Amino acid sequence: MPFSLIPHRVLAQYTQVTPALLKKLGVRLLLCDLDYTLAPKSVSRPDGALHAWLEELRAAGVTVMILSNNRSSRRVETFCRDLGIRYVGHAGKPSRRGYREAMAQAGIPPEATAMLGDKLLTDVLGARRSGILALMVEPLGGPVGVWNHVLHLLQRPCKAISKRRCMTL
Ligand SMILES: [Mg+2]
Secondary structure (H helix, E strand, O other): OOOOOOOOEEEOOHHHOOHHHHHHHOOOEEEEOOEOOOEOOOOOOOOHHHHHHHHHHHHOOOEEEEEOOOOOHHHHHHHHHHHOOOEEOOOOOOOOHHHHHHHHHHOOOHHHEEEEEOOHHHHHHHHHHOOOEEEEEOOOOOOOHHHHHHHHHHHHHHHHHHHHHHHHO
């Protein structure tokens, strides 16, 4: 079982995941974390920028789904209903179960799938264990609370390694 905490790409935020980048990476299914990836946790409904981004990906033939560990099914449900996309809730990342379920629902194999998220120990680790691309973003709206600030600092070295590798590709 592969074990790596190094994301394949680190981006400032989700809007940098463009149809052109996904085409280059061969990605047809994009699994997205919700909190701090597509919206700060304090935001309860998707905004216009998120709708527009999703529309661009849809038009390019990319399937987008949410893969969330959020304890509130209502929050994930509301977001996905507004966006018109499917989701796997209580995903238990970094377990491979949710990743497999999402890929099975979409009918798209691991080679054409990527995970987009802000946390190494859940989003990135689960993606690497599942054999899919791990795209990492900085926490949207910035880290909130002491624990998230500490986590953010601890994640820095792995992100730095990823950025160095990308520059030498
Ligand atoms: Mg998150």
